[in-house]
Amino acid sequence: PAVDNATAVVVGSGYGGAVAALRLGQAGIRTLVLEMGRLWNTPGADGKIFCSTAAPDQRSMWFRTRTEAPLASFLWLDVVNKDIKPYPGALDRVHFDAMSVYVGRGVGGGSLVNGGMAVTPSQAYFAEQFPTVDATEMYGTYFPRARAMLGVNTVDSTWFESTEWYRFTRTSRKAATNAGLKTTFVPNVYDFDYMQREAAGTATKSALAQEVIYGNNYGKRSLDKTYLAAALGTGNVTVNTLEKVKRIERAADGTWLLTADRIDVTGTVVETKQYNCTYLFLGGGSLGTSELLVRARDTGALPDLDARVGAGWGTNGNTMVGRANHIWDTTGANQSTMPVMGIDDWANTANPVFAEIAPLPIGFETWVSLYLAITKNPSRASFTYDSASDGVKLGWTAAHSAVSVAMAKKLFDRINLANATIYRYDLFGSTSKVFADDFCYHPLGGCVLGQATDDYGRVKGTSRLYVTDGSLVPGNIGVNPFVTITALAERTMARVLVEDTAP
Ligand code: FAD
Numbered sequence: 001p002a003v004d005n006a007t008a009v010v011v012g013s014g015y016g017g018a019v020a021a022l023r024l025g026q027a028g029i030r031t032l033v034l035e036m037g038r039l040w041n042t043p044g045a046d047g048k049i050f051c052s053t054a055a056p057d058q059r060s061m062w063f064r065t066r067t068e069a070p071l072a073s074f075l076w077l078d079v080v081n082k083d084i085k086p087y088p089g090a091l092d093r094v095h096f097d098a099m100s101v102y103v104g105r106g107v108g109g110g111s112l113v114n115g116g117m118a119v120t121p122s123q124a125y126f127a128e129q130f131p132t133v134d135a136t137e138m139y140g141t142y143f144p145r146a147r148a149m150l151g152v153n154t155v156d157s158t159w160f161e162s163t164e165w166y167r168f169t170r171t172s173r174k175a176a177t178n179a180g181l182k183t184t185f186v187p188n189v190y191d192f193d194y195m196q197r198e199a200a201g202t203a204t205k206s207a208l209a210q211e212v213i214y215g216n217n218y219g220k221r222s223l224d225k226t227y228l229a230a231a232l233g234t235g236n237v238t239v240n241t242l243e244k245v246k247r248i249e250r251a252a253d254g255t256w257l258l259t260a261d262r263i264d265v266t267g268t269v270v271e272t273k274q275y276n277c278t279y280l281f282l283g284g285g286s287l288g289t290s291e292l293l294v295r296a297r298d299t300g301a302l303p304d305l306d307a308r309v310g311a312g313w314g315t316n317g318n319t320m321v322g323r324a325n326h327i328w329d330t331t332g333a334n335q336s337t338m339p340v341m342g343i344d345d346w347a348n349t350a351n352p353v354f355a356e357i358a359p360l361p362i363g364f365e366t367w368v369s370l371y372l373a374i375t376k377n378p379s380r381a382s383f384t385y386d387s388a389s390d391g392v393k394l395g396w397t398a399a400h401s402a403v404s405v406a407m408a409k410k411l412f413d414r415i416n417l418a419n420a421t422i423y424r425y426d427l428f429g430s431t432s433k434v435f436a437d438d439f440c441y442h443p444l445g446g447c448v449l450g451q452a453t454d455d456y457g458r459v460k461g462t463s464r465l466y467v468t469d470g471s472l473v474p475g476n477i478g479v480n481p482f483v484t485i486t487a488l489a490e491r492t493m494a495r496v497l498v499e500d501t502a503p
Contacts, residue, residue, distance in 0.1 A: 006032035006238075008279040009258060011245045011292065013037075014109020015482050016469025017283025018227035019146075019489035024281075025234030027497050032275065033237065034260055036244035036288075037062075037105030038088045040112060040215060040224070050090060050112075050215025053337075054363065058087035060214040062105045063267050068093045069213070070102070070320065070439060071370075072429035074362065087265055088242065090215045093439070094287055096394035099315065099401065100439045102213075103285055107239055110285070110482065111222040113213050114441070116188040116338050117356065118152040119479035122346065126484070129474055132450045138487060142494075146486035147187075149230075151221035154187045155340045159196055165208055167332035169341050171325060172357040172369040176343045179418035181411075183343050186356065186480075189226075190338040194219040210361045212337035243273065248280065248292055248465075249301040256280040256464070279464050279501065282447075283489075286313065286470040290383045290446030291392045293459070293467075298385035304461035308451040310383040313394065314475025316442030317375030319404040320358070321412055321435050322424035325367045335359040343371075345411055346478055352376035353411045354479055368424055372441070375407035380475045383446055401437035408435060442481050447471035449488070457492040464500065468492055 010020045013035040024031040040049050044059065051059045056067045063086045071080055091113045094101045104110040120143050127135040160166050173183045190207055197203035198219070206218040216222070231237040240262075247259040255276050262271040282289040290310055297305040325331065336359060343355040355373040360366055379400035383392040416422060423434040447453060449472040452460060457472055459465040468489040470481060477484050 003274045003276050004032070005276050006030050007277060008032070008281060009034060009256065009275055009277040010281040010283055012109060012283035012285060012288055012469065013107045013223065013228060013239060014104065014111065014283055014285050014469060015223065015485045016285070016467070016489045017109065017281070018223045018231065019486055020281040020283055020466070020468045020493060021231040021237050022227050022234070023493035023497060025231045025237040027501065028236060029501065031237045032277070033239040034243045034245055034258070034275070035107050035239060035241050037090070037107065037241065039107045039239070039241050040090065048217050050211060050217050052210045053213060053361065054210045056082050056084060056214055058085040059089050060084060060091060061089040062092035063088065070436065071360070071427050073426060076426045086267060088263070088267070091213055096396060098398045098438070099394060099396040101287060101443045102439060102441050103287060103443070107228060107241060108223040112215050114482065115212060116190045116220055117480040118147065118150060118187045118189050118483050120147070120483050121477050121479045125346070125478045129477060130449060132455045138491065142487040142490045143483065145490050146483055149226055150189050150483070150486060151191070151226055152187045152189055152483070153192055154185055155192050156196070157185070160340065163199055164332055164334050165199055165336040166340065167330065168335045168359055168369070169357045171329050171331050172371070173341060174329070175323070175325070175369060175415050175419045175421070179415045181343050181345055181415070183341055186340055186342050188338050188340060189221040190216070191219050191221065195336065195338070207336050207338045208334070210337060210363065245284070245292065247301065248296050250462070251276060279466070281466045281468055283469045286443035286446050289467055289469055289471045293447055294383050294385050294392050295390065302462055306452045306460040309447055310392070311380070311446070312448035312451060312474050313381045313383065313396070313443070313445040314377065314379060315396070315401070315404065315440035316444050316476050316481060317373070317377035317404045317407065318440040318442050319373050319375065319401070319408045319435050319437055320428070321371050321373065321408055322427045323369040323412065323416060324422050324424050325369055326421065327367065329367070330365055331360070331367060331369060333364050335361040337361050343411070351407055351410045352478070353407055355408070355411065356480070368427070371412070373404070373408040373411070374442070374478060374480070375404045376476060376478065377404045377407065379403050380445065398437065405435040405437050444470050444473040444477065444481060445475040448474045456495045457488070458496070466492065466496060
């Protein structure tokens with residue numbers, strides 16, 4: 001095939017990819033972004049770009065015949081999932097042996113489908129996880145830069161205390177307070193002024209219309225509206241969609257050679273393309289980047305990559321759980337999809353947990369308090385190359401997940417005891433499953449900063465190859481991860497543009 005040229009190529013358009021694209025474009029470097037998902041800017045027959053969780057269609061999930069929502073059932077009935085036509089939908093669930101991982105697909109990556117929670121970790125824990133990074137500089141410069149660019153804001157507390165849309169949060173807060181636990185407001189990138197107008201009936205509903213994991217039609221400042229819009233605005237950045245990078249190798253002249261499959265909306269490969277560039281930035285996320293690098297090392301394309309490429313992977317200690325409230329403690333038929341509060345027990349060194357109070361926005365009273373717990377699970381797993389599938393396997397086991405479950409259970413047993421309440425057994429598919437131990441939203445690691453890369457994301461054992469995404473984070477960051485990923489990418493770009501690309 002003909003070879004296209006760009007000075008820099010960025011693989012993936014999530015947080016890491018978007019930051020790289022903007023800062024390269026601003027530096028006047030001709031940059032091409034390759035994204036395997038589609039661009040989400042065209043309304044379907046119903047006039048909407050994305051579908052809601054209540055009525056999923058082909059736009060919901062990445063090439064499926066049936067949706068695979070995180071809550072598999074309600075009262076043990078499979079009322080949640082629907083048959084759909086295979087299509088490059090916005091949410092993917094990637095299955096490994098004992099863990100499946102939700103990721104976003106499309107221009108904007110995870111920002112299209114996530115809950116928008118924009119949390120900065122405590123400085124002490126950040127320093128513990130990244131001992132070689134100057135934490136003072138991160139908290140003084142790069143975290144504020146990331147939050148400003150991402151459009152982070154916080155719900156108005158007066159409105160929060162009175163609106164029906166956050167009754168579910170207030171009910172969960174009361175239960176936590178009864179157990180002596182601390183709760184804290186969690187910032188978000190969803191525009192809360194817009195949400196208040198939704199509630200007042202003066203704006204089209206999105207967060208208040210069950211839109212989230214299959215995309216938000218309004219209100220959310222996803223990356224296509226922030227970093228990526230600014231990147232395109234520089235005039236130096238182009239984005240090619242529905243192109244999946246399969247292979248990276250070094251050309252004879254020392255430049256990078258990439259091979260990518262271009263698919264159509266049925267998933268058929270319509271063209272295999274080649275690209276040549278001087279600088280290569282990997283922003284395919286923990287799964288995408290780890291796979292590309294493990295494959296490159298273990299097929300012999302880049303044999304000098306560090307042995308720690310593929311290692312240090314974790315789920316951020318994720319586990320979901322539901323509690324049943326008393327009949328008088330209602331959670332409300334109307335629930336905003338954007339979480340705004342967490343139970344913060346991270347300082348409890350015997351059992352650190354940070355649990356988001358999650359909505360169950362299905363339009364009727366359920367009395368369910370749902371949570372996404374982030375636990376300090378120290379388990380780590382590795383990706384290994386599988387030549388039979390030319391893909392990777394992930395060594396995460398059920399025993400690894402059991403550590404997260406045990407930590408979350410300690411916290412929620414405490415809450416149940418203090419409130420004389422019980423768990424819900426009907427939410428996660430099989431009978432009597434209380435804790436979701438087989439999926440996660442926060443894949444982290446696989447190319448850990450300072451291990452498989454230098455302290456600025458430069459991949460060891462080669463040159464002009466950079467990682468800017470969640471694979472840099474060593475398996476756990478204690479809070480929802482995208483602010484940290486964005487801030488680390490800002491730090492890498494600030495350094496690399498000065499030291500590596502100067503003429
Ligand atoms: P991603 O955002 O995953 O972007 C990677 C991109 O690269 C994707 O678009 C992918 O399609 C593309 N790609 C991958 N491989 C290739 C390839 N070979 N060729 C071409 N393109 C490729 N985090 C929070 O902080 N707060 C939240 O509230 C929150 N809620 C979440 C809810 C859900 C349902 C999910 C799935 C995640 C949530 N997360 C949340 C996690 C957050 O979205 C991720 O941590 C974040 O998106 C990771 O950023 P990234 O840059 O590493 O990669």
